[in-house]
Amino acid sequence: MLTPALKQPQTLPRWSRSLLSADVLAPVIVGLLILTSWELAVRLTHTPAYLLPGPILILQTLARDWPQLLPSWWVTMKIAFTALVCATVSGLFVSILFSQSKWIERSFFPYAVLLQTTPIVAVAPLIIIWLKNNTFAALVVCAWIVAFFPIVSNTVLGLNSTDPSLVNLFKLNRANRWQTLRYLRLPAGLPYFLAGLRISGGLALIGAVVAEFVAGTGGTQSGLAYQILMAGYNLQIPRMFAALVLITISGIGIFVALSALSHALLKDWHASAVRHEN
Known part of the structure; x- marks a missing residue:
């Protein structure tokens, strides 16, 4: 007697499995608990x-x-x-230049560190004065200063961390500098570059908001920082928080988008993007 064929268990679509994964559910649950506690605390304490x-x-x-x-x-x-695009292009170019010459790296890398350690609040007024005829460019420069260093630092580390055995192998096969850079150093440094890019994405947004605070631009060219300032002056605190929520959601969106880009570029070959079953 023939036995009936066992039914294959139905699997959920990929998009629904991703939404039900612990990576998504855990932060959503924690966020809902925090928001619920916040709302209850405000109502119970009658906070104005x-x-x-x-x-x-x-x-x-x-x-x-x-x-x-x-x-x-x-x-x-x-x-x-x-600012993020400018920081990405300039940071990648400078990193490649540093990796090709130790003399150039030793001579100019401290000045890249100087950009990172200089408080943007202190130099933003000068930049705005120097570029007074183009406020948008001044704000972009301020945000670029904040976002530039993580890309340079991480990418230089990645390019210099190439396996020496593979470098020697390329030399034995008489590969020139360009071939070694293209086929060995750039792929090896890609995960480091993408890690720096994720950091710079959020920093570019922070730099833009800080620059707007300093510039205090109004009218049709006003950003969210100006809306926060005006709401604070007029004691429109809910509106100020609404603008902060927009900034926060934008920062999360930038990080998620860059993380997705990193996963798409690394998922087939790099250990950091390969999921392992526990």
């Missing part, structure tokens, strides 16, 4: 909105003031994105 608004009021304010906040959000994101 001008001191600390609850999450529900912040979301209501965000929905109400969205037409005014959206243009400011777009201005801030344009500054951050432009």
Whole structure:
């Protein structure tokens, strides 16, 4: 007698499995608990909105003031994105230059460190004065200063961490500098570069907001920092928190997008992007 064929267990689609994974569920649950506790604490203690608004009021304010906040959000994101692109291109170029000459690296790397250690709040007014005819360019330069160093530092480390045995193998096969860079050093340094890029993504957004605070630009070219300043001056604290929520969500979105890019480029060959079953 023939036995009936066993039914194969139905598997969930890939997108639903990713949404139900611990990497997504764990932070979502923690976030909901924090927001719930925040809302309950505000309501039970009768904290006035001008001191600390609850999450529900912040979301209501965000929905109400969205037409005014959206243009400011777009201005801030344009500054951050432009600065990130400039930092990526210039950082990668400088890193390759450093990796090709130890003399150049020893001579100029301290000045890259100098950009990182200089408080952007202190130099932003000077940059804005120097580029007074182009406020957007001044804000981009300020954000670029903040985002530049992590890319240089991580990429130089990656390019210099190439396996010496593989470098010697390329030399034995008479590979020139360009071939060694293209086929060995750049692939070896790619994970380090992407790690620096994820850091610089958030720093570019921070640099853009700080530069906007210093510049204090208004009108149609005002960013979210200006909206925060004006809301604070007028004691519109829920609106100030709504602008902060937009900045936070944008930062998370930048990090998630760059993490997805990193995973897409490394998933087939690098250990950091390969999932291992416990």
